[in-house]
Amino acid sequence: MKPPKPPKIQTTTLWYHPSQQYSEEPMGDPRYPGRTPAYVIWNLLERYTREGDLVVDPFCGGGTTLDVAESLGRKGVGFDVEPHRPDITRADARALPLENGVADFFFMDPPYSTHVEYSARGECIGRLDAFEPRYFEELERVFAEVDRCLRNRRYLAVYVSDSFKKKKGFVPIGFELFGLLSRRFRPIDHVAVVRGNRKLESPRFHKSAVEDNSYLRGFNHLLVFKKER
Template identity: 60%
Template sequence: MLSRTVPKPRLQLQTTTLWQYPSGQYGKGGQGDPNYRGATPSYVIWNLLQRYTLEKHLVVDPMAGGGTTLDVARDLNRRALGYDLQPTRRDVFRADARKLPLEDGKADFIFCDPPYGNHLKYSGSPACIGELDAHEPAYFEAMNQVFGEFDRILRPDRYLAVYTGDSWSRKGFVPIGARFMAMLEQQFQPVDHVAVVRGNRDLQKGNYHQAAEQHNFYLRGFHHLLIFYKPEARSRSTPYRSKSSRRRSRQAGTTRAAAPKRKTGR
């Protein structure tokens, strides 16, 4: 019996803080390596770049993995740089995210999908953050170094996003998303916190749900998408908006900022 390919729906900007798309990739060609374990859904990166970047902007992924960020950026006519401890493609440069070979203030946008502890095997190198247990302080100390590099390489008046999941094992639960939010807020201005529905096939397996019921734990149903803004020095001004967002605002007859001011009233 021949299998029928279900057409992928048209890409469009997500407008709530709950994102879902029925495929890990968009379009006919796809983006990144679909066989790379833990690959980021390309529609997530597409949405971010549409909102927070312009054509020719430099997009940097310090943990490029299967290269999804690079492909999406080039689809949208952005420049792209990818780094990884264990490159899987020729256009990904070997580097540690804690010490990137990039000059200060060069990136217009940073996207990072780091390991969520040591649940998956990556390089096997002791220098790899993916070998660190999220239950141990060393994991968050390493990620704090990574976030420090973000501050160094990102231009002022620009954005970054971190895509992460929480960790649960027999040792207990680690709220990685909440920890990262607090850490990043020490250096950047928070824009928003989005929940991205997981499309992992394991969530469709009945035995996984049975185990969750029997042992009284929860399967991870979503990822955190943490969006931050780097203001100008000594400024907490209204964040930069891309031309596309300004154009959409004019068409709607309203003026909208990516991080609107908090309103007060009854």
């Protein structure tokens, strides 16, 4: 991959990414639903990793993390229960095929409840509703696995959105996960990433939000933590 022109490093806790990627070449499979913005991953790897570091993504999806890691000279390893690329290994985020303490950085963009169908496989966390306790119980198992595989004094980040369903209400997924992560890791910061979602530009959705007295999800949480033992 030809090294792309680097984007601007973010210096506040409010990030805006003008597009999904910063390279002329696609970063991540364009066909994958809800691709992680390459811009976000680039900023994290620039701050918290060095050349040659092992970067792990246990919810690798369309493979954006792998492409960004390669462009920065990091070694990217991706896992998913439903791999969409040959360089992503089929594995459950709750049981990663990694040795203890080998990863230099973990990036996670887990399913935000059942809003997107990622896989028909029963073990997919995206089939669990965030209105039920099991969703958070299973993500706690993922965080335990991250704790096992991450080297001491290294970082991890979770990119996640809250959930709102018209007949059920609101679930503050970001705050709930911040609490779970704080039990194992030291909080570094909490960033709000403005969502560049085309659906948010639709007048129909804004009209519905006014009529229902509800809000569209305008940002994602980016939770940054450090392992310290």
